[in-house]
Amino acid sequence: MTTDLRAKEDTFTEIFNAAHAVLNTLADGRFADVRERGIHKFREYGVPTHRDEEFKYLSLRNLNETAFQIAYGATVSRGDLTHPIVAIDAITLAFVNGQYAPELSTADTLPDGVYVGPFEELPFEVDQAFEKQFGRVANLVGKLGTTNDERFTYLNQAFFADIAVIYVPENVVVERPIHILNLSTANRGPLISAPRAYAYFSTNSQAKLIESFIGLEGNYLNVPVTEVVLESGAIVEHVRVQDETLAATHIGTHAVHQDASSNYTAFNVNFGGQIYRNDLNVWLNGSGTETRLDGVNVGTDNQVMDNHTRIDHAFPHCNSFEVYKSVLRDNAQGIFNGKIFVYEDAQKTDAKQTNQALLLSATAQMNSKPQLEIFADDVKCTHGATIGQLQKDALFYLQARGIPKAQAESLLVYAFANDVLSRISSEAVRQALENRLFDKLEVA
Amino acid sequence: MPSMLVIQNLQARVEEKEILRGISLTVNAGEVHAIMGPNGSGKSTLASILAGKQDYEVTGGSVDFDGTDLLELDPEERAAAGLFLAFQYPIEIPGVTNTYFLRAALNNVRKARGEAELTMTEFMKHIRSKVEMMELDPSLLSRSVNEGFSGGEKKRNEIFQMAVLEPKLCVLDETDSGLDIDALKIVANGVNHLRGEGRGIIVVTHYQRLLDYIVPDFVHVLMEGRIVKSGGKELAHELEAKGYSFIEEELAAAR
Ligand SMILES: Nc1ncnc2c1ncn2[C@@H]1O[C@H](COP(=O)(O)OP(=O)(O)OP(=O)(O)O)[C@@H](O)[C@H]1O
Ligand SMILES: [Mg+2]
Numbered sequence: 001m002t003t004d005l006r007a008k009e010d011t012f013t014e015i016f017n018a019a020h021a022v023l024n025t026l027a028d029g030r031f032a033d034v035r036e037r038g039i040h041k042f043r044e045y046g047v048p049t050h051r052d053e054e055f056k057y058l059s060l061r062n063l064n065e066t067a068f069q070i071a072y073g074a075t076v077s078r079g080d081l082t083h084p085i086v087a088i089d090a091i092t093l094a095f096v097n098g099q100y101a102p103e104l105s106t107a108d109t110l111p112d113g114v115y116v117g118p119f120e121e122l123p124f125e126v127d128q129a130f131e132k133q134f135g136r137v138a139n140l141v142g143k144l145g146t147t148n149d150e151r152f153t154y155l156n157q158a159f160f161a162d163i164a165v166i167y168v169p170e171n172v173v174v175e176r177p178i179h180i181l182n183l184s185t186a187n188r189g190p191l192i193s194a195p196r197a198y199a200y201f202s203t204n205s206q207a208k209l210i211e212s213f214i215g216l217e218g219n220y221l222n223v224p225v226t227e228v229v230l231e232s233g234a235i236v237e238h239v240r241v242q243d244e245t246l247a248a249t250h251i252g253t254h255a256v257h258q259d260a261s262s263n264y265t266a267f268n269v270n271f272g273g274q275i276y277r278n279d280l281n282v283w284l285n286g287s288g289t290e291t292r293l294d295g296v297n298v299g300t301d302n303q304v305m306d307n308h309t310r311i312d313h314a315f316p317h318c319n320s321f322e323v324y325k326s327v328l329r330d331n332a333q334g335i336f337n338g339k340i341f342v343y344e345d346a347q348k349t350d351a352k353q354t355n356q357a358l359l360l361s362a363t364a365q366m367n368s369k370p371q372l373e374i375f376a377d378d379v380k381c382t383h384g385a386t387i388g389q390l391q392k393d394a395l396f397y398l399q400a401r402g403i404p405k406a407q408a409e410s411l412l413v414y415a416f417a418n419d420v421l422s423r424i425s426s427e428a429v430r431q432a433l434e435n436r437l438f439d440k441l442e443v444a
Numbered sequence: 445m446p447s448m449l450v451i452q453n454l455q456a457r458v459e460e461k462e463i464l465r466g467i468s469l470t471v472n473a474g475e476v477h478a479i480m481g482p483n484g485s486g487k488s489t490l491a492s493i494l495a496g497k498q499d500y501e502v503t504g505g506s507v508d509f510d511g512t513d514l515l516e517l518d519p520e521e522r523a524a525a526g527l528f529l530a531f532q533y534p535i536e537i538p539g540v541t542n543t544y545f546l547r548a549a550l551n552n553v554r555k556a557r558g559e560a561e562l563t564m565t566e567f568m569k570h571i572r573s574k575v576e577m578m579e580l581d582p583s584l585l586s587r588s589v590n591e592g593f594s595g596g597e598k599k600r601n602e603i604f605q606m607a608v609l610e611p612k613l614c615v616l617d618e619t620d621s622g623l624d625i626d627a628l629k630i631v632a633n634g635v636n637h638l639r640g641e642g643r644g645i646i647v648v649t650h651y652q653r654l655l656d657y658i659v660p661d662f663v664h665v666l667m668e669g670r671i672v673k674s675g676g677k678e679l680a681h682e683l684e685a686k687g688y689s690f691i692e693e694e695l696a697a698a699r
Contacts, residue, residue: 397535400495401549401605402523402556411548415539415588
């Protein structure tokens with residue numbers, strides 16, 4: 001068994017050995033050492049098993065059984081892009097299989113000093129901002145936790161091709177949403193692709209970010225890493241939409257660094273993937289921050305949807321609020337692990353976490369685990385989890401008013417999910433996601 | 445003209461517990477029937493069975509509504525056929541606004557009647573006079589169905605829905621409980637508005653007071669799953685004065 005695993009770990013090394021020469025032609029080899037460290041670190045851990053605490057409920061055996069090859073740039077035409085989120089008016093930066101796709105991106109006039117583009121020769125301030133935190137936001141070294149597990153961040157570090165870079169200077173408000181569109185297509189056999197994004201929001205800037213992962217075809221492993229930095233007073237709303245193919249495995253890391261008095265809202269909405277896993281890690285680096293992490297997962301068939309979130313309350317007077325909801329049907333399985341660390345100095349922390357699942361079939365399942373580790377005494381931390389079916393009383397009430405059963409059911413599912421979706425500030429984004437929700441559940 | 449609702453020897457139970465033990469009741473168009481009876485006697489069970497709640501097992505008897513076998517219909521078909529139950533405990537539905545809910549309800553009912561569906565604008569016009577009649581705070585319309593409504597607001601909302609849906613047969617389950625004096629008058633006014641016009645109304649209540657405003661044509665006393673006494677509106681006064689014990693005594697004497 002162990003030898004088996006080792007052989008497979010070597011598969012990723014083999015892919016790396018074959019590919020790193022090409023990867024190093026990107027950015028003039030600037031990331032060669034980073035890549036070497038990445039594959040080296042990943043090899044130390046290998047593909048996780050159920051014995052690894054952070055992957056207790058998630059089986060990734062398929063990664064050992066699939067002959068992945070490194071992603072190649074594929075041609076995708078605009079006509080292939082039928083997903084409702086693609087239609088949203090936004091400053092769009094598109095990638096196909098982790099490689100920049102200028103033909104699908106928009107060429108916009110941006111406010112002064114704003115940068116939205118691939119990693120290349122960056123303007124001086126942007127390069128400085130990049131150097132400051134790149135690779136550090138996603139890093140858990142020195143943070144609390146005895147089971148911290150960063151192996152897929154390392155895997156990304158070995159394989160990422162282009163990087164989506166976003167930079168908003170001090171006091172600048174970007175009105176139009178910025179959309180990082182990640183497309184995947186594996187029409188010639190299983191691929192591994194490693195999208196990478198770095199978004200830096202300077203002091204008192206404001207922006208809306210959409211990050212989407214849209215699958216077009218085939219079986220692939222997507223291991224994206226996104227790093228987001230908010231300097232003090234920055235206000236950012238980030239909508240992350242995952243709609244990979246139902247054959248794909250998506251294992252993402254979404255890491256956020258918030259300086260004092262910044263305000264960050266993340267909506268994490270998932271429809272796709274045979275296996276979906278995301279680790280959303282928020283480091284609160286100063287006082288007076290506001291953080292809101294909301295999630296909606298819609299799983300059908302044999303989908304597995306695993307959300308791990310962690311919030312590091314390292315400073316006093318920070319508020320975090322988190323609501324994750326899952327609608328699961330057929331044999332879908334949901335997993336939620338919500339960590340809140342309150343560090344010794346983080347007095348007056350106010351943290352609230354809620355996890356709810358609606359099971360639409362007898363064979364759908366949800367595992368929910370809140371994990372609060374509190375080392376300060378004057379704090380308010382609460383968590384709650386509910387797992388249930390559609391409320392019979394509510395269903396009867398709707399029917400008794402003349403609403404047919406199927407419509408009544410979809411209305412209640414909609415109401416459940418919409419509690420989260422309705423908070424998305426953009427009407428167009430909200431509408432696109434609602435449409436996708438109904439489409440996926442095949443309801444009117 | 446044939447009767448609107450004919451209940452014959454209706455028997456029902458939950459699990460092993462017998463609740464209705466043979467109820468017979470006929471309601472003609474234009475009539476108002478009051479049903480009174482002690483707690484737990486089966487009034488809400490009867491109302492719920494009429495509306496189509498699945499928790500009960502009907503073990504005997506029949507219910508005919510305008511010539512169709514009511515018990516064969518799904519709850520939504522009963523509503524479409526013109527039956528309305530004002531719930532004793534209206535259900536809260538977070539995330540669905542009152543307006544959205546009521547328009548969906550109305551349009552389904554209209555569709556079933558072969559009428560055109562209403563656009564949002566037409567719908568808002570349709571409900572305006574009813575909002576006023578029920579003196580409903582308009583902000584309740586944009587709130588989630590019954591969520592966080594006060595007890596009285598919930599009951600008023602039920603009668604408001606009834607006024608909007610214009611059913612043929614209205615079943616009111618303790619709509620008066622939890623209402624203050626003013627709200628009671630408003631609710632009674634809403635019900636009286638629908639009175640006549642070929643409608644049948646069944647009012648379940650514990651208190652004579654409501655019947656001062658909605659004056660019934662018949663009063664029935666339900667005890668232990670049976671209608672044990674029927675009479676005119678004066679029966680309600682007698683109950684108010686003497687309680688249910690006099691009926692128990694009458695029944696004992698008759699045995
Ligand atoms: N779903 C149920 N499961 C078990 N018992 C039930 C159920 N519904 C009703 N009952 C029982 O049946 C009996 C009649 O209940 P019902 O609610 O019809 O009474 P009621 O006459 O409406 O009383 P009240 O005046 O208190 O509203 C009660 O003993 C009640 O506990
Ligand atoms: Mg009752």
